[in-house]
Amino acid sequence: MMVTLTIDGRSIKVRDGSTILQVSREHDFYIPTLCDDPRLEPYGGCRLCLVQIKGMPRPVTACTTPVTEGMNVETTNEEIEGLRRTIVELLLSDHPTDCMICEKAGDCTLQELAYFYNLRENRFEGERRQYSGSDGNPFIERNMEKCILCGKCVRVCNEVQGVSAIEIAYRGFSAKVCPPFEKDLDCEFCGQCVSVCPTGALMGKISMGKGRQKDIEKVESICPYCGCGCNITLHVARNEVIRVSSRPESLNEGWLCVKGRFGFRFNSSPDRLKHPLIKRNGRFEEASWDEALDYVAERFGEIKEKHGADAIAGLSSARCTNEENYLFQKFLRAAVGTNNIDHCARY
Amino acid sequence: MMQECNIVIKVCMGTGGIAAGGTGVVSAFNEEIKAAGINASVEKNCSVHNVGCRGFCARDVLVDVIIDGEKTTYEYIKSDMVPRIVQEHILQGQAVGDWEVKEDYHTFHEKQVKVVLSDCGEVDPEDIESYVERGGYEALKKVLATMTPEETIDLIKASGLRGRGGAGFPTGLKWEFARKAPGEPKYLICNADEGDPGAFMDRSVIEGNPHSVIEGMIIGAYAIGALKGYVYIRAEYPLAVERLKIALDQARQRGFLGNRIQERDFNFDIKIKLGAGAFVCGEETALIASIEGNRGMPKAKPPFPAQKGLWGKPTVINNVETLANIAYIIRNGADWFAQFGTEKSKGTKVFALTGKVKNSGLIEVPLGIALREIVYDIGGGIEGDRKLKAVQTGGPSGGCITADMIDIAVDYESLAKAGSIVGSGGMVVMDETDCMVNIAKYFLEFTQAESCGKCVPCRIGTKRLLEILERITDGRGRPGDMDLLEKLSNDIRSASLCGLGQTAPNPVLSTLRYFRDEYEAHIHEKRCPAGVCKNLLTYSILEEFCKGCTMCARVCPAGAIVGEKKKPHKIIQEICVKCGACFETCKFKAIKKG
Amino acid sequence: MVGLATVFGSGAMTNSIPEIENNDLLFVIGSNTKENHPIVALRMMKAARKGAKIIVADPRRVPLVRFAHIWMQQRPGTDVALLNSMMHVIVKEGLMDKDFIVFRTEGFDQEFLKGLDEFTPEVGQKITGVPKEKIIESARLYAGASSPGIYYTMGITQHSHGTDNVFCIANLGLMTGSLGKESSGVNPLRGQNNVQGSSDMGCSPNMYPGYQKLTISTIKEKFETLWGAKLSDREGMTATDMLSAAEAKELRAMYIMGENPVLSDPDMAHTVKALGALDFLVVQDIFMTETAELADVVLPAASFAEKEGTFTNTERRVQRVRKAVSPPGEAREDLWIIAELSNRMGYEMKYPRIEAVFQEMGMAWPAMGGMTYSRLNRGGLQWPCPTQDHPGTPYLFKGGFPRGKGRFTVVKYRPSIEETDEQYPFILTTGRELFHYHTGSMTRRVDALNKVSPEPFVEINPEDARDMAVEDGAMLRVTSRRGAIELKARLSKRPDRGVVFIPFHFKEAAANVLTNSKALDPFCKIPELKVSTVRIEKV
Known part of the structure; x- marks a missing residue:
């Protein structure tokens, strides 16, 4: 109809x-x-x-x-804009004006609206909510002074994630989003709440202080964990992934799990392998690429010579790209000459 | 004489009665009757009934002694007074004249018209038989035996009954919407989440005559086709909840609730849901959210509950008083009901009359009655015969009627025109010792604290209104404050989500409209004309009247009054805490307040 | 995927993730979806909010049970009996889709029906421990739904009868005609970001890219032409066989790219021994994994954020990954490494751009022939997508099955290889938990994840724990015929009595020390990771 x-x-x-x-x-x-x-x-x-x-x-x-x-x-119309202006002004009257040091600055809807309505002064200045202490969980920074009670976090946690870890408590001006009995957050840490928060009230702890919105380059990619294939946006600053988000219009509707959203720091782990290594006398020694690749080619060649191509096998990975997997099996089949090729999770 | 007499003793056992010592009075009567050796045959006929509130709570404990149908009413009865009543009145037939109610008790009742309260104070709320004896459940039987649901709705429509919870929506129409709305099962909810400060209409009705509400609900359920009903009642009403539980059990036992009610193809049962005393849960959508187990926060309408209510199904929510009217309308007919009230506001309305009026209590009057009659006839005029300033109606959502509008008709339309509302029935009488800015502040303190926090204008806006009122009454008011109050009030009214926010600025707008001069005095002259706002008061000693009796210095908690005996004293303003103790104490009117 | 490929001719999720929300019934079996495929679970919950019913069959009370209409707690390893009982009810009550059976399937014959005869709900209850009323109601709900979806993962496949389990699921789908339609099908959920892709790309001992059998000479010839090389026509070894062959010195060298079999494969001691027996082991990874420790040469690779390419997710959607940062130190993209190695081996690989590899993949396998990077930029494409104007295929088997007709398979119930006895009275089942992933090489390097899930644990039913006077957090030794590990007890009502669960993320108490590498599915050689027997003692 x-x-x-x-x-x-x-x-x-x-x-x-x-x-x-x-x-x-x-x-x-x-x-x-x-x-x-x-x-x-x-x-x-x-x-x-x-x-x-x-x-x-x-x-x-x-x-x-x-x-x-x-x-x-x-x-x-004039009346409607007057009402909207009053609403934004009221919100600002109970909001810290610390945009200059706020992580969210540049990506904050409230900041945008203050700019749009050119709210330099505030007719309603008065008491502001003050909260002390911070949530001890390792993922989500909860700064409730910046909360505007839009309820998105509460709804996403309940409607989408089915967890209901937070709810609005108290009444009136004291109304506050918090976990039951104001304990520390103890949930699935999917960070859906962080992704929908329009202000700096909810932020990822691991991203704090890593770079301002304007310095971030965003790169579209795919989550490296399970097979859902969630679309992720990598936020990059100074050659480091500092945050992961997802676009609402994507396959996964912008939702991610704790690993996809907060589990990216392995990428910049100091444990990363940085040089080819050759084991000599039971110990790994750094080698140049030429050295390492020549050595591998040589050994494969020898073994193929001595025991035949089928004495060599390759195990490929579900962690690698299609292109890599394709070339890997092509390498074994065309360059080595064997069909001894499998991947661990083929079942 | 005792042997043949039918003796009935009725003790007021509403919350007011119990608070005044009703329980002790009842047991005293029981003991005394036994101890007095009234013989067995007498004893059998002599009973003590617990009855509900009859309205005049200020006079509790009220006791009726009815001997052969002749009623004597006593006021202010304590348990130690019972032996004398039993001795002199019951045994010797001589009423205790000193303790009988006076003329004002009768005038309090004379101008009232009791429909909803007609059985309150008469029936024993914990005994279904006493309700049935007075015609209770006849309406239900009549409806089930002779009327279709549609005919029932038509009859309620014809009576002109409108919702007594505040908005005044025609009840029959509401039922019709729900009946016609697609979706099964349907629900009927009784809204007993009475939350206005100073309001106790609904509580009194449930405590006094719970079956009238239950009967109304069953008839309503039949009319709309509901299988299940809820009474949403605040947990702070333990007595009402208890009596409701008893009444529901008794109604089930008598076959008025449950499956195949009165042997007909009609099933309905009622569950009690306790609210946590959040004012906003009186709002329909918030109430539904609360029953569903969620935080009581309102939702946008439409959809209205009659289309999508509880669990997404068509739901009717009626207020206690509305439902308590139903059985009487069915029993006596739509025309009988419509004879009371005005053209658009039919029937009667229960008010909780409080404030500076001589007779405060629960009253029921025909809609359209002049406010003057309520204040001066029923209420007996202003305490200390001071000057009436205004009457506040509708509680935190309402507004003020000024003294010069005292002849206004109390009905939905007239009050709205004057910038107030009938509301759920709060009525506070104010005199010259009441500061109107302070009154506005009082209501804003309430609504601000009771806002659910969902929408911005209500959550932050009422807070800012309150802050402005606080600074005005503190003597820190600024020149532009009145404009700012008005502007913000209008924005909150237009932009808030639910009735709570939309009406929260009414006390401000109403006092701004009628008492601008008081605001101006506070802001510009730093003066509270009524002498209420502490920070704007100065107490000083008039030397010419002071006898140096030292009384004032002795009562001053702050030690702010100095002076030698027999010589005029002095108040040190920097130390004075403006408690007014000196003012109250001085016998020579030597303390000046202002 | 062997099972599905046998009965349909193609093994993959038949439907798309967005279609899940329009299922009116979801039958989730052997999948802890909310922890292992969290975002798929969100779609399932969305379906439930829209009115769909969810049936969960799992030996553990997995988190999705909270949103389920029915939960069947079958004993580990009894899925065939459970599914056959459901089909018994469907047949007995005549709830099949008769037209679908006649026109689109084969093998729905007397032999098949006879196979179901013995599986009355009573027998089902006896074997599985699921009350027969639940079996009957589930069968009726599934057969009565108009858009039912079946979802399963390793809880179905990692058994010595894993292929049988898959056959049963396929039988159920075929019988009710719940295939070849939108929001209606049989959906294995892939556990790793590119399992689908590595299968598609022919990392398989008997198939070239696109599931093209190397034993068919025309296919072999096609690839010889495409690659300009002479190819072997001998089928290769599966991963499981490779380890045994290494131990037997039949296999001398291995090249392992991005995998950690020491932790992920069953019977860790066996894996370590086998890899140790090789003459030469090359491991290419981003971390020094337990497997890399054993290597002769370790090649540092680039992570997902450091390279260009494509992943294929569980619903066959090919999507772009893009380079966001440069790799640390000398680490290089796997593509570069493979090509360099190949060139040094005398087989030249030269690709001016990565997309050139992708284009070659499209030539090798027509199902991806219509894809280009620029087309993929708009949300990816689901294969088959044979031409540049083909929109991709959200759900499979619309007109028919690749093998023609869908085939019913007679499946007999076989118990798991290891059964409990006095010495090993508990059934051990393994899997993942929410905060870690696979062997933990990535997630255990994320501080925040380690903080909420710091250490290994064994989930044990509180009643079993009480019998053994074990308190929450107590150290336990878990011993199987292969080895023993020590870890903390976590008292939980998730597993039934007699069943314990250990996640395999933790190398300090690796679950795969305990599991059985000898219990293999005869068809696809998958090890029975979901059922082994153990005993439990206090330390």
Whole structure:
């Protein structure tokens, strides 16, 4: 079923069952949001997506309101912008202004909105939430002073991950996202919460202090762990992977597990092999590539000569690329001349 | 004389009655009757009933002694007073005149019209028989025997009953939406999460006559086609919960609940769900979230609960008082009900009348009654015959009616026009000793603390409103504060998610509208005209009246008053904590407050 | 994958990960999906939120059980009996898809039906320990679903009858016509990022890239032309055979790229001995693994973040990996190393760009012929994708099976090789846990992961522990016929009484010291890692 509605004077035909926000995004009407994520149930908490519908007594949230036939929507006008401005101003009145040292600076939705509404002064300055102590878990930095209670972390943990490790506790101005009884976080550490947080309230501990957003180069790749093939984005600074994220539009919808999101530091481990090694008298000695490769070629040649090609075998790896696996078996078949080739997890 | 008499003693055992010592009074009566050697035949006919609240809680413990249908009511009864009542009144037939209620007790009741409360104070809430004897469950039987669900809905629609929880939505219409909404099973929820400060209407109804609510729920369930009902009630109401449990058990035993109710093809049962006393859980969607086991946070409407409510199924949520009306409407007809009230606001409404009024308590009045009648006739006027300043209605979501509007009709439309609401029934009377800025601050403290924290305008906005009010009452108000209050209030109203946030600024807007001068005095003159805001008060001693009696210096907790005996004293302002003890103590009116 | 290849003609997940959320029934057997394929599990949970029912069959109370409608806790190694009992119910109640059986399958004959006869739910209950009511309800739910998906992993395959297990799963899918449709199929979940790719690429003793049998002369000739070399027509050795051959001195040299068989293969002592018997061992890896320690030459390779190329995930999707950082020190990409080595061996490999290798792969195997790097940039492509305008194939067998008709296989129940006795009264099953991966060479070098999961443990049912007066955290010695390890007890209701679980990530108490390298599946030679018997003592 299709319905026709008007948004900012433009007549639009859309699928029934969509929300005003979905339709507006599909048709490039800008509506600011903080608590919306298309992968989660609509929440209606931040109130930034308020729009005016002709004939309705008060503005409604675009994220929760389904489109109906003949609906006439205004996504922006003086009143709406005034409300949005007040909301951002209220949020800023209870938010540390430490953007200059915040890891999230440059990738922070609240910062963007403050800029957009040019909020230099704040009419509502007052008490700010102050929390001391930090969560002892090794993965996720929880800085609740920066939390804007958009509830995305709570929802992703419950709706997507099925863990419900955190919930909003307390009431009113004291409302706070925390694990039960404010204990340290003890969960699957998938970091889905970190990935949806619009501010610096939730961040990966291992990435802290490793580089600012502007210094990061992002490289699209695939997770090196299990067979799901999750799409990951490697954040690189100074020739080091400092963070892993994932795009919401990817195969894995932007979700990762603890290994995929936080398990990348092996890459820069000091244990990495850095030189070819040849064992002499039971001890490994560093060698040049020429030395090592010549030696291997020579020994393979000798053994093939003496015992035949089938005395040589190769084990390839599920950790290597298709190209490498292809060349590896080609090497054994064409260069060595044997079909003794297998990989450990072929079953 | 005793032998042939039918003696009934009724002791008020609502929360108010129990708090005043009702339990002791009941056992005293039991003991005294036994000890007095009233013979067996008498004893059999003589009973002590626990009854629920009759409204005039200030006078508890209230006791009716009914001998052969002739009722004498006593007030302020303690257990040690019981022997004399038994001795003189029951045994000798001579009422104890000193302890009988006075004229004001009767005027308190005279202007009231009791529908919902008609059996409260009469039936024993822990005994279904006493409700049945007074016609209880007749309405249910009538509905099941003679009416279709549609006819039931039509009758409620015709009566004009509107939701008593605050919003005033027509009850019959709500039922119709749920009946017609696709989805099975359907649910009926009784909202007993009464949370307004100072409100105790719903608690009193459940404590006094739980079966009226249960009967209303069963009829509602039949009308909408629900199989399961919930009473969502705050855990802070232990007596109400206990009586409700007993009542539900008794109703099940009598075949009013469970499978094949009254031998008909209709199944329905009710479960009690205890709330943790969060004000926001009175909001329908938050209440549903709470029943589902989640944090009580509201969701956007639509979808409305009647379409997608509990567990995503069509759900009707009715307030206690609304449901308590149902059986009486069915029994007496829509026309009977519609005779009370105005054209658009039918029936009666229960209010919790409190504040600076002489007679405070629970009252039920026909909608449309003049506010003046409530304050001056039922309420008996202002304490100390001071000047009325305003009446606050609707609790933290409501607003003020000023003294010059005292003739306003109390109904949904008139109050809304005046910038207030009927609400769930809070009614606070204020006089010249009440500071209106302080009143606004009081309500904001409440709503701010009770915000669920989900939406920004309510969570942070109410906090900022409160901070501005705090600085005004502290004497730190700034010139632009009134504008800022008004602007922020309007934004919170427009942008908040649920009714709590949308109405939270009402006390501010209402007092700003009617009492601008008080705000101005606080901000510009650093003065609280009502003499309430401590930081704006100075106490000083008028030398010409001071006799140097030293009373004031002796009561001052801060040691701020100095002076020689028989010579005028002095208050050292830097030390004064503005507690007002000197003001209260001075017999010579030598202390000046202002 | 031998099992699926036999009955369908192709062995891979029949459906795509995004299709999972539209299953109306998910039958998850022998897969701890939430810990081992976490993101697939999220799709399963999404399906459940949309109304699907999940049936989990696993000897352990794996985390997915919390989201399941039915959990069948079968005794380890009794899957054939469980699946046959379900099929018995389906046949007896006539819940089969008769049209599908007639037109798209073969072998649904008297012999097959007779094979199911004995597996009444009562017999199923007796062998598996699963209450018959659960077997019956599961069978009805599966047969009654319109889009059911079966998901399995090593819990099905790592048995001496692993291929039989797979045959049973295939039988179940064929019988109900739950194949060749969207969101409906038989799906082995791959445990490592590129297992699918290394199978596809012909790292296999009897098949060239694309599962092309080297015994077929036309195929061999095709590859001889493509590679410009004379090729051997003798089938090679499987990984398992290689170790035995090394011990017997039939095999003299091995070249191991990116694998750590010392920890990942059963019977560690045997593996070490076999590799030690080689004249020459080359290991190419990014870390000094337990296997590399044994090598004569170790070649430092580049990690996934340091090279270009493609991975093929569990749903046959070929996706790009890209170089983000440069390798440390002298470490080089495997491609460079292989080509250099080949050139030195006198067989020239010259590729101007990596994509040239990829293009050659497409020539070798038409199913990838339509893929190019630039096409892959848009979210990857699922094989088969034979032409440049082919969109790829989200689910298999739409029109038919590669081998023509899907084949039913008669499967008899055989108990696992090792059965408990007085000396070894516990069944040991092995696997992974959430915070570590495989042999731990990567994850155990991540501090944060080590902090939440620092040490090896043996999961034991609290009642068994109570009988032995063992408390949580107590040190235990676990002994099998092959060896013994010492590690801490973790009391957990996940395993049933009589079953213990040890993750194989920890070299300090390697589970594969205990497992049995001699218990192999006769078809695919997979070792029985999921069932061996042990005894447990307090240290």
